[in-house]
Amino acid sequence: MNKRVSLKDIAQKVGVSTALVSYVLNNKKEGRIKKEVAQKIRETAKELNYRTNLLARSLKINKTYTIGLIVADIASPFSSGMARIIEDEADKLNYTVIFGSSDENAQKFGKLVDTFLTRQVDGLIIAPPENAENQVFRLRQQGLPFVLFDRYCPSVNTNYVALDNYTAAYNAVKYMIDGGCKRPAIVTYDTTLFHMQERVRGYSAALKLSGIDANKSWIKKVNIINPKAAIEKAVQELLSLDEPADAILFGSNSIAVHGVKYINTLPLKVPKDLAIISFDETESLDLFYASITYIKQPMHEMGQLTTRILLDCIGKNNKVTQVNMQAELVIRASTR
C-alpha cells in the first residue's frame, strides 16, 4: 500500500500549521481563515490525493454514516432483495451500507460482527443464524445500536422487525382447510430458528382449531443447507401415504421452488389433487400452470422500518422497539 497522505504533508507543502489544514478540511472556523489560504489548502489536498480519514474524524464526531448489514445467505432471494431495500432506504438518509453474509453459520456470523465493530459502523442490522443467541446477547452488552430483522431471539430483549409468522401460517392453512382440504401437510426447515418454529406452530393450530386430527407424518423437516433432494423425498412421502396429503404449505420460497418443480413432473393436477401455498413470493414459479398462492411479507415496509429504527437509535440508544408485522395471503390458482 502507498503511504497515506497526512494533514502534516499538506501543511508542509503549503507552509502552514497542521491545525490550520485540519480546520479547513473539516470546515471549521470558516470566518476566521483567509479565503486564499483555505483554497490553497484544498487544492493541495486534492493534488496530493488526500483522503479524509473518516475513521479518525469519526472518533471526534462519533459518527461514520455507515451501517453494517448481516444477512442469512446473500445467495437467497429474500436476503438479496431485503439488502437492496435497506440500502435504498439508508441511501435516502445519506448512510452507506456495507454488508456481510453469515451463510447460516454462527461462527461466520461472529466473525462478521467483529469485522463490523472494528470498522466503526454506527449501527448494525442483523438476521442472526441458528445458535447465535449468545452473540446477540453479547452485542447488546456492547452498547452499539442494532436491529434484528426477519429473525429474533425471544430470550434477548432487543430491537427487532419481524413477521407474525404464527398468524401468517395459521391463516394460510385455515384457508386451505376452508377450501375443502382434509389432510394439509407442511414442508419446512429442520431448525431451532424461532421464526420457522412459529410457522409450524401456526400450521398445527389451524389443524387443531379446525378439528382435524394432526398426523405426525404430515410435518416434514429438511436441512437448511442443500435441501433439494430432501424436499423431493418429503413431497414423495406425503403423496405416498395411505391417505395422501391433499395440501402442502411450503415453509419458504426456496423450498417451494424445489417442491413445485418436482410436483410438475408428477401426473397430478394442482389444485384439484393437491393445493399449494408458498411462504414468501416465488417469481421463479410464474411459468407453472397453476400460479402459486403465497404468503406475502411486507418486505419494503419491513426493510424501511428496520432502517429507520436503527437510525433513530444511533446517537440516542435509549429505547427498544419490537415490531411484528402482518402478512397478506395472495390467493392465486394453486388453491381451491
Add this chain to the structure above:
Amino acid sequence: MNKRVSLKDIAQKVGVSTALVSYVLNNKKEGRIKKEVAQKIRETAKELNYRTNLLARSLKINKTYTIGLIVADIASPFSSGMARIIEDEADKLNYTVIFGSSDENAQKFGKLVDTFLTRQVDGLIIAPPENAENQVFRLRQQGLPFVLFDRYCPSVNTNYVALDNYTAAYNAVKYMIDGGCKRPAIVTYDTTLFHMQERVRGYSAALKLSGIDANKSWIKKVNIINPKAAIEKAVQELLSLDEPADAILFGSNSIAVHGVKYINTLPLKVPKDLAIISFDETESLDLFYASITYIKQPMHEMGQLTTRILLDCIGKNNKVTQVNMQAELVIRASTR
C-alpha cells in the same frame, strides 16, 4: 456508544504495564512472560469485554484480512450468486468479505469505494457500473490492490477476470443460424458498458460471417433500470416485422426472464416459430415448456480466480493479471 476498553484499562486493573498487556494479547515474547501473568491479562481482557482494535493493529502489521466487494446490483441473481462464491473462497483463506452494491450508479459506486478505503480493507473486488472509468483509474493510482470482475475498462490497465463475451455471443448466434434461423435478433441493454457491447459485436459478427444481411431493427436496446415494459415492447416489435425475427438472443438472464414470460402469453411455439438463447442461466424459467438454451459463464471458476488474484496481489502488488474466460453453450429445448 460505550467507551472502548483500552490496553491501559486492562493494564491498570491487572497492575502491569500497558506494553506487557500488548505483548500478551498480540502473542509476542511468549517465552519471556510468566504464564500466570499472561493468563491473568487474558482473563481480565475477556472480563472487560476487550475487543482487539484490528485497525490499530493493522497499521502495524499492515493487513486486516478483510476484502471489500462492490457488485453491480445485489438484487440480481448474477451479483448475489457471485458474492456468495467469492465469499466462500475468501473464507477458505481466512479472509472476511464485506460488500456493497452500486446499483449501477457511478456516484454510489464512488461513495462505496471511499467507504471501503477509509475502512482499511486489504483489497477490493469490483464490478464497476457505467461511467466509472475515471474512478477505477484513480483507484489504480492509490496503490490499493484490486481486481475487476465481470466488467472491465479497456482504457485502464488493471487486473480483471471477465468473460470473452464476443466469442460467447458469436457462438450462440452462429448455432441458431446453423440450425436454420434466417433472422436472428438480440435484445440487450442500452449501455456503454464494454462487456455488453462485446455481446452485440459477437452477434453482428455471426450474422456477417454467415452471409446474413444485418437488419438494424433486429437489435433492440432497453434501459438497464426497470426494463420489463421495454423488453415486452422489443419482443412485440421483433415479432411484428414484415418478416418477423425467428430467433432471439437475450443479452442477460434478467432480460430473458421478462422476455420468455411475455412470449409464453403469445400463440407461437418455441423453438418451431422462434428459437431462444439466454445469456446466463435462467433457473426461474425451468417451468417453461421448452427449457431455455443458455450461455453458461464459469461463475465458480471466475469467482475463485478473482479472489485468488486479489490475495496474490495483497502485499506484493507488482503485476497485472487479465483473464478472459470462455463460456459454454448449454443446448436445451428452445433451439432447433
